Amino acid sequence: MRAVYINSASCISVQDTLNENILQNLKPEYSVQIIKAIEPNYKEFIPPAMSRRMSKTVKMSSVASHHALQEAGISYPDAIIAGTGMGCSQDSEKFLKNVIDDHEEFLTPTFFIQSTHNTVAGQIALGLQCHAYNFTYVNTSSSLEFSLLDAQLQINDGEAENILVGSTDEQTDRTMELYCLHNIIKRETDLPSDYLNSATNGVIWGEGASFFVVGKDKTDTSYAKLQNITIINKLDLDEVLTFIGDFLMKNNLSAQDIDAVILGFSGDAKSDVYYTKAMEAFPDSALLYYKHLSGEFNTASGFSTFIACHILKEQQIPEIMMINSERKESVRNILLYNHLAGDDHSLVLLEKA
Missing domain, CATH: 3.40.47.10 (Thiolase/Chalcone synthase)
Known part of the structure; x- marks a missing residue:
């Protein structure tokens, strides 16, 4: 299969990855169970009325995808492909809480509609008014890899020339509680974490959104060949x-x-x-x-x-x-x-x- 180029890269993470000198300003975290993403000022990118209705993962992805497209000089990608493990967990939790609290009656559909995993790719397309191929992969830790593979296949087959590819996951309070109970997240007594020589199970949990423009041709902004x-x-x-x-x-x-x-x-x-x-x-x-x-x-x-x-x-x-x-x-x-x-x-x- 012919190689393709990663022509832009944007990331919102627990590091300050939207600013310059990224490699020089990385700061490790060993001592907390859960670390939250450093979020930008969403008002600069999303109208406040829309932002209030968006979950964290949709907002992070909207901004990261905006930066990726801007860096690549692309207004409308030929396809939008997103990968996510947990999808819009915040809206899922809100909907399920309403089901329990309201005894399955008088439910508003908003949280259910926005809880689906393909909400991220759909919202990006709506913002761009892009009617091209739009797909979401939900394959746990290989969700981004499947998305990149799809993009590579489409470019190789001549179906597209520039594709917006991304991955995103957010934290939610109840899910984090359950992860702690199930020891997926490290116990406080096992912190600080020794990443390379750990003798205990469990992880420190993070979140973030990363987006890339994958293209057929090398450009002035190209980072790497996939x-x-x-x-x-x-x-x-x-x-x-x-x-x-x-x-x-x-x-x-x-x-x-x-x-x-x-x-x-x-x-x-x-x-x-x-x-x-x-x-x-x-x-x-x-x-x-x-x-x-x-x-x-x-x-x-x-x-x-x-x-x-x-x-x-x-x-x-x-x-x-x-x-x-x-x-x-x-x-x-x-x-x-x-x-x-x-x-x-x-x-x-x-x-x-």
Whole structure:
């Protein structure tokens, strides 16, 4: 499959990723259970009357997509593809609360209508008055990867030239309570979290929205070339090296050709063993991690893709992300490896544009 270009990248996250000098201003978080996104002033982008009716994930995505399209110089993309693990959780919770509180009577449909997972892509299209292909992937931690794969296929097939691709997930109070009860989120007694050598299960939870314009041709704003993606739902620990080796072979590369590997260490001892195993395949590559900067959530890989784009464009690797001391003179190929709680493993290969 022919490579495509990531021509713009925008991200709202727990870091101040909408401003400049992103790689120089990254700040890790080890000591809280839940970290919230740094939100922009929505009044600058969304009319207040509309903003009041939007959930957090819709507002974050509207602003991030606006920045991505503006940077790429695109007014109307040929398609809008979004990936999300939890969708519009806030409106879902409000609707379910109304069902319980009102004993299933006199329900207003607004929260139900806005609770569907495809609300984000739909709202972006409404704002742009874009009537093109509009699709949402809901595949837990590989939602963005499926979205990028769809965009790559459409561009390869000549169906589109510039596609807006994004991922988004928000936090909600009740869901976070349930995650704490189920020990998905780390206990307070297990904090601060040691992301690389954790002896406890659970993660620090984050949120965010990342959007990219994926195009057929390289432009002045291009960050990276999206070479290939592979996704597998289940993977045994002893299959990790084969999974990675087969992917590299398919792309006519060896481990020595990979200048940097970005791994999704989350501080969950049970599932981080996959990343520890993957490190064995790359003794000569720069090994990086990122979830101490973003938190764990369904589409956290959007943050790693955004950071990888900046590393390739600026040819800088932030010290705060480094696992080992290996540094390359130039960074040409970056491999991203991610999963969520040991399921839905993905590999994304990016090359310098």
